[in-house]
Amino acid sequence: MVNVIVVFPKIEDAKGIRNLLVKYGFSVAGVHTSGARALARAYELGSCIIVTGYQLADMIYEELWESMPEYARMLLLTGKDVWADCNEKGILYLAMPFKAKELIDTMNMLADQILSSRRRRRSGPRMRSRLEEEIINDAKKILGERNHMTEEEAHRYLQKCSMENGSDLVETARMVLSINRQ
Numbered sequence: 001m002v003n004v005i006v007v008f009p010k011i012e013d014a015k016g017i018r019n020l021l022v023k024y025g026f027s028v029a030g031v032h033t034s035g036a037r038a039l040a041r042a043y044e045l046g047s048c049i050i051v052t053g054y055q056l057a058d059m060i061y062e063e064l065w066e067s068m069p070e071y072a073r074m075l076l077l078t079g080k081d082v083w084a085d086c087n088e089k090g091i092l093y094l095a096m097p098f099k100a101k102e103l104i105d106t107m108n109m110l111a112d113q114i115l116s117s118r119r120r121r122r123s124g125p126r127m128r129s130r131l132e133e134e135i136i137n138d139a140k141k142i143l144g145e146r147n148h149m150t151e152e153e154a155h156r157y158l159q160k161c162s163m164e165n166g167s168d169l170v171e172t173a174r175m176v177l178s179i180n181r182q
Helices: 011-023 035-045 061-067 080-090 101-121 130-147 151-165 169-182
Strands: 003-007 027-032 048-052 073-078 092-093
Touching: 003 011, 003 035, 011 080, 011 101, 027 035, 035 048, 035 061, 048 061, 048 101, 061 073, 073 101, 092 101, 130 151, 130 169, 151 169
Parallel strands: 003 027, 003 048, 048 073, 073 092
Antiparallel strands: none
């Protein structure tokens, strides 16, 4: 589920957009009139979609865009006079007036992008701590000294053992170290 923040200068407009989004199954996490409040909520949520108009109570959409969290997306609901600026900056926009289907289709597309981005971040390589790196390096050093392996051979050996045992590389390195201490 992707959270949505709706921010418009008039609270009635924001609530109207919220009601439409909720009707079609979106989770609206905030309805605001100021960009600062929307940004605070966006940073609490991390990845979200901010649906906004051109001019807010305290800033314009560009300032909001430049201050958003890295994993947030923006949908600007505006007139045609702003389109050129949006295209240059890569901001997704929808022309007003719009049909409910256009809004929902666009929101679904943005939600899919966020979910896909989350999956890529989760499946990417995990960064090891300095302690974990030291454990792996110590195990490779022991394997090198005891079994006359190069560092690369020792690393491959640790990888192979961790795959065979269903454990991660650090856990396998710990096993090598514990065996060596005995």
